[in-house]
Amino acid sequence: MEEKVIFSGSGGQGLMMIGKLFAHIMLEKSPHLTFFPSYGAEVRGGTSNCQVVLSDKEIASPLVDEASSLVLLNQPSVDRFLPALGKKGMAFINTSMAKAPEEGNVYGLPASDLALEAGSVRAANIVIFGAYLGRRGFLTQDEAREAIRNAFSGKGEKVIAVNDAALTRGWDYF
Amino acid sequence: MGKRVLMNGNEALGEGAIRGGCDCYFGYPITPQNELTAYMAVNMPQREKVFVQAESEVAAINMVYGGAAAGKRAMTSSSSPGISLKQEGISYMAGAQLPGLIVNVQRAGPGLGDIQPSQADYFQAVKGGGHGDYRLLVLAPASVQETHDFAAQSFDLADKYRMPVMILTDGRLGQMMEPFELWEGKIETFDKPWALIGAKGRSGNAIHSYWGQAPGLEIVNLALQEKYRLIEKEEVRFDTYKLDDAELMLVAYGTSARLCREAVDLACADGIKAGLLRPITLWPFPSREISARLARMKKVLTVEMSAGQMVEDVRLAVNGAVPVEFYGRLGGAVMTVREIYEKIKAIA
Amino acid sequence: MVMTPVYKKPKTLRDASMHFCPGCGHGILHKLLAEIIDELGIRERTIGVAPVGCSVVLYDYLDLDISESAHGRAPAVATGISRCLPGAVVFAYQGDGDLASIGTAEVIHAANRGEHYVTVFVNNTIYGMTGGQMAPTTMVGQASTTCPGGRDPETMGNPMRMCEMLSALDSPSLIARVKLDGPAGIRKTRATIKQAFEYQMAGKKFPFVEVLSPCPTHWKPRPGKRWSASARKWRRFSRSRCSVNSACRTGIFCCRGFDGSRLPRPLRSRMKGNLTNVIPAKAGIQEVLA
Incomplete structure (x- = not known):
């Protein structure tokens, strides 16, 4: 298993949350993994991002130079990270807030609008996370739903339902 | 476990x-x-x-x-x-x-x-x-x-x-x-x-x-x-990687040692006989462990996220036996695996 | 004839001759501490913290568990010890350069956290060990090697009033200023420090006793004269009474500065109006200068 993914958006869009969640989901599935957050002044500036690397062998750097996946929620993130996408990589872009170039490996979806339909615009991160997981095939849809349910278990049934719906909308989009 | x-x-x-x-x-x-x-x-x-x-x-x-x-x-x-x-x-x-x-x-x-x-x-x-x-x-x-x-x-x-x-x-x-x-x-x-726990039945510590x-x-x-x-x-602690038949010894610790490990893999894939010695204790420094492995070495390369600090201890350990090269990045910059690999190619 | 001892060396005082200069207050204070610790029967659970300064070798004179601390850091060391040994009686012994200059931050924060240890703050208005430099508590006009013309408040500031500063905090349970001047002063010093130890043993927070102490060496007495100018200043200060003493029923430490000047007007009027506004009611602050 080899995956180098960057999750990026503006602060508050929940990119760190899905990055950490992804790392925890993959803890038992990937022999080696790293999660690396952007920290410090960078967090207060344009983008908030985190990077997850999965590998069968030891990981030298938790920083991604050539991404196999990009999950981008706003325009500054697209501007900054799309050039780092590898030839065989996939980019998932929130077209509610950014322009997705029409290229074969770029998957645009209106994550914020889909999240609104699911019950809350705040779930845009889960919509795009669903699309990413659905295309990437690291886990089944049932496993993904279970992970989302667990991640929001302390927040009440209503929040779980919204995020479950958001995940499904993203997963089924492509 | x-x-x-x-x-x-x-x-x-x-x-x-x-x-x-x-x-x-x-x-x-x-x-x-x-x-x-x-x-x-x-x-x-x-x-x-x-x-x-x-x-x-x-x-x-x-x-x-x-x-x-x-x-x-x-x-x-x-x-x-x-x-x-x-x-x-x-x-x-x-x-x-x-x-x-x-x-x-x-x-x-x-x-x-x-x-x-x-x-x-x-x-x-x-x-x-x-x-x-x-x-x-x-x-x-x-x-x-x-x-x-x-x-x-x-x-x-x-x-x-x-x-x-x-x-x-x-x-x-x-x-x-x-x-x-x-x-x-x-x-x-x-x-x-x-220890100071109260001088019970004894003179004060x-x-x-x-x-x-x-x-x-x-x-x-x-x-x-x-x-x-x-x-x-x-108490000297260190780790080696692919050092047994190496002719180029990389010396690095911590984050830069992780990067060197992958750079060594890339170099070996190219047929360059490189290996890594990673000091785990920086003091006591594995000086003897470095000098004991110099017989086959043609060069030593020290990699640090600094202007070259540990390299002074490496040079003392090598004591002029072979050339000691240095590659470093400064001021919060971290070198990439590719940079180290290029440096290895340049000096090997 | 049966002889009964009426006086003996306290058990906690080691059999060592002290290095202090003749007339220095430290020797008296060391003995008072030893007596108090013996009286309270707490030698085996008392940990002392020594400063950097003339009293650095406290452990050579008191037979207790004692730690030296870096200059000014006694409050931090005492915090570390008392937090780790909740049942112990911990005290820090600090001079004026140690506590009121290089260690100002440490003492204020230890006081504010209400750490459980006694502070004995020995104020002799000068750096003794280093050879008589100006201290934060040096009196206005008092000469030292670094203010040879006398302390000038225009450029050197006025003497720091640590008791007054610390009394602005809510946590300390006792703040007192006493003096090692004459038998009555020494007796009061002893009683006050003993009270501070009792407070600490009762779990009350940060009892603090400032002890005005003479430094006959660096006050530079002149040949043929009994008191130097510094000593006269010190005595005048140490005998000065609270300017609103009649109102000091709960007790308040000196309302005059080291130079004998009055406190700024706002503070004075607040004191006159309602003492409990100035000093938290729970704090047993005392006027023991007389």
Whole structure:
């Protein structure tokens, strides 16, 4: 298993949350993994991002130079990270807030609008996370739903339902 | 084997220290080590241990001095500028022969510098930093697992030798999350007849580094040096990778050693016989271990996130036997595997 | 004839001849501490913290568990010890350069956290060990090697009033200023420090006693004259009474500065109006200068 993914958006869009969640989901599935957050002044500036690397062998750097996946929620993130996408990589872009170039490996979806339909615009991160997981095939849809349910278990049934719906909308989009 | 968990290096260090028997933690906020202080703020009181947010780095290290004087396993953590402030206290601990753990999650300097990772505090950690003829036992982890394990093991080392131990990590290792197995080793217990716990049925103990007149102080210093020679004999730790048939020896520690490992793989795939020696203890430095492996080497390459600090110790170990090259990035910049690989190709 | 001892060396005082200068207050204070610790029967659970300064070798004179601390850091060391040994009686012995200059931050924060240890703050208005330099508490007009023309408040500031400063905090349970001047002053010093130890043993927070103490060496007495100018200033200060003493029923430490000047008007009027506004009711601050 080899995956180098960057999750990026503006602060508050929940990119760190899905990055950490992804790392925890993959803890038992990937022999080696790293999660690396952007920290410090960078967090207060344009983008908030985190990077997850999965590998069968030891990981030298938790920083991604050539991404196999990009999950981008706003325009500054697209501007900054799309050039780092590898030839065989996939980019998932929130077209509610950014322009997705029409290229074969770029998957645009209106994550914020889909999240609104699911019950809350705040779930845009889960919509795009669903699309990413659905295309990437690291886990089944049932496993993904279970992970989302667990991640929001302390927040009440209503929040779980919204995020479950958001995940499904993203997963089924492509 | 302990349970496999996922935490960042700073939190893993905190959990390791607690498992290693840490009785009291004293800290002050500074990035990029804040997760450690926050972890201790939650987890020390839960386990009925002492946590105090000190008013300054200076106060924090002196609280460690107090806790250690009371016979407890005491620690503090900070990042580079904060460690500079602690130097006086560290020197006093060394002088008074007090054990304790000091963690430096290195960031870039000089001055306020930046919060990005760096290895430019090697001199400060290894060559002194504070005043006087003293040493710290310096451990340099290269993974979250090692960060956790070394924290757990450090108190035994500190108590065994009655001296402060430093864990020298950096912003990348501190911020990075990586799976690791929880340390479930056994803690050694050490008699501390010197500790200040109340002079019950005995004359009062004194913890001090002041020795009034020169003869006494020289004797104390000679005893310290004797202890350091013993540690140099007993406690050197290092790791090697593909070094057995190598002709180019890379020497790197911590984050840069991780990068060198992959660069060695790339070089070997190209037919370049490269290998890595990774010092784990920066003091005592694996000098003999380096010099013993020079017979087949054509060159040595030291890689650091600094202008070249450890490379001085490497040159002393090599002692002119083969050329020693250096590659470094400064001011919070971290080299890529590709950069190291290009350097290897250029000199091989 | 049966002889009964009426006086003997306290058990906690070691059999050592002290290095202090003739007339120095430290020797008296060391003995008072030893007597108090014996009286309270707490020698085996008392931990002392010594400063950097003339009293650095406290452990050579008191037979107790004692730690030296870096200059000014005694409050941090005492914090570390007392947090780790909740049942112990911990005290820090600090001079004026140690506590009021290089260690100002440490003492204020230890006081604010309400740490459980006694502070004995020995104020002799000068750096003794280093050879008589200006201290934060040096009196206006008092000469030293670093203010040879006398302390000038225009450029050197006025003497720091640590009791007054610390009394602005809520945590300390006792703040008192006493003096080692004459038998009555010494007796009061003893009683007050003993009270501070009792407070600490009762779990009350941060009892603090400032002890005005003479430094006959660096006050530079002139040949043929009994008191130097510094000593005269000190005596005048140490005998000065609270300017609103009649209102000081709950007790308040000196309302005059080291130079005998009055406190700023706002503070004075607040004191006159309602003492409890100035000093928290729970704090047993005392006027023991007389």
